[in-house]
Amino acid sequence: MKYFDLSAQYNLIKNSLNKDLSKIFYKTNFINGEEVTILEKKLSDYTNTYSLTCANGTDAIYLALLALNVKRGDYVICSNFNYISAAECCKLLGLKIILVDIDKSLNICPEKLSEAIRKCKRKNIKPKLLISVNLFGNSINYSKINKILRSEKILHISDCAQSFGSTYKLKKLEEYAFISTTSFFPSKSLGCYGDGGAVFTKSKKILNLIKSIKSHGSYKKKYNFKYVGLNSRLDTLQAVVLLNKLKLLDKEIKIKNENYRYFIKKLNDNFELQQLQNNTYSCHSYLNLYTNNISRIRVLKSLKEKNIPYQIYYPKTIIEQTPYSDSIYFDLQNSIDISKKIFSIPFHPYIKRDEIDKILNTLNYL
Template identity: 30%
Template sequence: MTDPIRFLDLAAQQARLGPALRARVDAVFDHCAFVMGPEVAELESRLAAYCGAGHCVAVSSGTDALQIAMMAEGIGRGDAVFLPAFTYTATAEVPLVLGATPVFVDVRPDTFQIDTDHLRARIAETRVAGRLRPRAIVGVDLFGQPADWPALRAIAAAEGLFSLDDCAQSFGGALSGRRLGREADATAISFFPSKPLGGYGDGGALLTDDADCAALYRSLRTHGEGTTRYEVLRTGMNGRLDTLQAAVLLAKLDVFDDELARREAIARQYDAAFARMPAITPPRRVPDSTSAWAVYAILLADQAARDGLAARLREAGVPSAIYYPRPLHLQPAYAPHHDGAALPVSEDLATRILALPIHPDLTDAQVARVIAACTA
């Protein structure tokens, strides 16, 4: 039997990058600065330079990046944070942890990005209801593609709202020729192992052009400390990135552009094949953008068709995944906080979406197997 294809092949990547990874990790064991060692500052400098941001603050996870950014804005009880209903749980979790309320917004049926027309309506509804203060918009760059940031920035400016780019899945992507990282007041990224730039554990970072915000983020990630370790200026958290994770990420950053190019090449093969298959709808590319292709998600006619294809793929040794099987406003943890607004697109996508393997170590022969299994 042909060997199964891996949905995410970190072992192959590790074999390919082995000497560089070991050299970076061995350097950490040599100097033993396991917390805030020199690799953290080096990584921050390189990430900021990569996307042209003024400052980068490395933190312990993408979730903590979101939380630190909102803590810095004083977001809390009585505040409304507008965010898409079709995304990962962390985006909605953080406002609730801080005492704020997520206000769920529907997404576009073609790109899966937040629907800016519906966002405007949701902000207006919230203002009329008067129960919550509109405070922030979280735009999620879903699956590797950018949200409509020109429209989101315009809405945030008109409404006087803080804008936060949840770029957890899309670092390396670009919009209008500019790499993501500077589209909002602050940008949160994640280095979870499955991300295009992933570590060997949790990790994240915040990007901003505002020096004062960067200084505040650095304080908040280290227990709210001031200029010395035992000067505590504010309530913070333990949100530092481990030096070992920074070392791994530095090794991977050296080949990041090559890996992004390989992801794009695979996506193009899928696009070409599925354009000839009426039963499969490939993802629509956001205009004037480049995707990081964290996820390549197709749509089927209905849930039965989706589940049937997933079963056939499994029999052929081809993995798949569902991102996401339930929109956030229907999750038990968040349903009590939802105001009951209809979000039909998010609910429909959850029944029809299916993600296929896309990673830089997927061979052309394996891509052909995935495509063949989809047509069987």
Template identity: 30%
Template sequence: MIPMLDIKRELNDIGDEIKKAVDSSINSTMFILGPNVKKFEEEAAKYLGCKYAVGVASGTDALHLALKAIGIKEGDEVITTPFTFIATAEAIVYCGAKPVFVDVEEDTFNIDVRQIESKINDKTKAILPVHLFGNPANMDEILALAKKYNLKVVEDCAQSFGATYKGKQTGNIGDAGCFSFFPSKNLGCYGDGGLVTTNNDEIYKTLIALRNHGSYTRYYHEVIGFNSRLDDIQAAILSVKLKHIDRFNQERRNVAKLYQKYMGDIVKYQKETDNATNVYHQFTVVAEKRDEIMKSLSSSEIASAVYYPVPLHLQKAFGNLNYKKGDLPVAEYLAEKVISFPINPYLEDEEVLVIANTVKAVL
């Protein structure tokens, strides 16, 4: 069996460190906003090169609270991509705002910056790019548009911890960055967790209140907030794994290169953004005979997945936005053709070869 990710191999590698950190957190008996949360926030901010990092309960909450913190409210519009996990657009709706979808580039899978400007109007307040599968979006063009039209930029970094764009870490480029620590992520905890990064003092101050019932001081509530706090135990785990993140990401890149070596040109690969480092949260290709490939892999006990089979503009949940099939053709094409193969720091060369040969046998 070859799974998409392999937590058991991870535990064989760093399990003793993690168990020690978890035991320490439990023994401290400070589980909510305890010392490990503050420690991890400081470590993450230093690694990412930003002024502030705020631990929250999930990547979805990171997006929601970041949008609230920059002032997104009812009636506003936020431009984003339809080719992503639903949380990206859900967070916009949570604020009472409207997601406006812009099609993606066929080669990078990220939002097509050439199409953003035509969607900007008086209601537009922010752009929410996604660094999809660990591949940074074209941030220079996005920042230029934001400056031209006085818009905020919130980065969805759920899949891109450790990825860089022109030497800067994702999450340290826009007004705020939003990370997920879902167990499958490059930097994942053993439950749910998230992080918001910013260099803005006011955004940071607002986030601190929003994540903790609108309170800076216990029982004194400045605004209506939320219960969205990173658990101390999860923070302890993340601090251990953060020390290994560069090694983990390099191993993912090595696996991606092996896939390309063994598969050759029988599939189309996600193009790395210019002057950027893709950390390959997923290794996703465009391929014909997707169903046949998945069936063949499954029969050999090899996992595969489709991210994402239905683009957001065609999801029933967003039916009120009145998009129809054909409106965003590239996202729709990719949704029908992409397939993701196992990728993790512990995947062995021989396993990559077996997967590649299985795909080649179908194609």
């Protein structure tokens, strides 16, 4: 059993993909090829936003922060239970991080967000923005969170790296924040065969600004630079991979949802799963479980004995990572508890029913 099965997916697209890739080898438009623009148009149509590709999902967050003209010392709220990119980009730009705890959705808790903003006010701290994250495919509660942010005049960047294809209230998640970002790392719900990322926004002004910043700050004419920027491009070969894989995405998400329903129906109640947000359709990029009754060491030992691969997302929270231990925080107990219990099992769209049954049998009879 594989944790991800990218070769099963490749088998479905190899004829058209190999043909499309070989065209690029002859056209030699490896950088800024028209296929990149075609992909951006498709991503825009898919998410109902303006989109721009870039080199990876971390750059996408970095570009979003630069476009919002953050200044050294500005305060940014992040979830304490997350991949490192959001906090890392803040640190690189000299921003001060405020970490907020999660709820059972494993995403930032709206009530704790409000409480953190209130407590910050008492210390004369005014956060400039929130970088939210939709972990494992599950949407945050955009209605509640955007309401809080609007009333406090706090900007919103939403990291959708693990949730491309997920919806909230029937719209793609990328529609809900001022700027959204994603990663096309191979294991993501839409992944390329290397590194890639994208930003999404409804603002034409932000789109044009990011277009310039991601290309060294160039403006209107060649070799004319208006901003300090960076070089962050998705190369043409990766765009071709993504164009081919985008055709599979909705079907893959549908299969994962069918498998999810099958799995939760059969799983015993020793285990808890991430609580899915109401009104959401998750792309289930990863399936994570935790248990209060059985030690994680015992669960992982059993999975290993049965040759079932697993991962731990994430063994430590952001506050427990050395470079981020100086962040401001109030109560992070849920995220710290979860990181000690959580584990992730194979859940790619090409997993077979007998493989799911093998996982269920292993977990249910512990």
